[in-house]
Amino acid sequence: MLRVLAPLDAATAEIVARILGWLGTAAQRDLATLTDSSGFGYEIAFRCTGVIPAGLLAAAILASGAPLASRLPGAALGVLFIFVVNTIRLVTLFWIGVRFPSFFGVAHAAVWQGLMVCSVVGFFSYWKRCFSAVSAKGMATQRMLVTSH
Secondary structure (H helix, E strand, O other), rough: HHHHHHHHHHHHHHHHHHHHOOOOOOOEOOOOOOOOOOOEEEEOOHHHHOOHHHHHHHHHHHOOOOOOHHHHHHHHHHHHHHHHHHHHHHHHHHHHHOOOOHHHHHHHHHHHHHHHHHHHHHHHHHHHHHHHHHHHHHHHHHHHHHHHH
């Protein structure tokens, strides 16, 4: 089933390769695999594209009790935010793999996994806090209008 999403893997690899090129690190791309002349390389699989954490964040925002007018832009911004963070993750992991290959495993499995979880939780918390402040202000205004009549 995930092979249906192979174009997303390849598109993600293309974006990462272009950014690496802009930053002066040449990466050769073959579909969803990026390699360096040093011999380092990795393959971007579906679970590496950011779709899963972006989907979880969007689901959490859409399932919240907020009005739809706040949930839709919140989910859209959250998905965009996670894709940007994930792209930074992939770029830095390639850079680490090329320059400090012995640290790649730790950076991939521990550091960036934790940062991705913090990004999802952090964005949701920030969105909820901002929405709650706006919502509370609106509710206070409504109460004042109701009690003044």
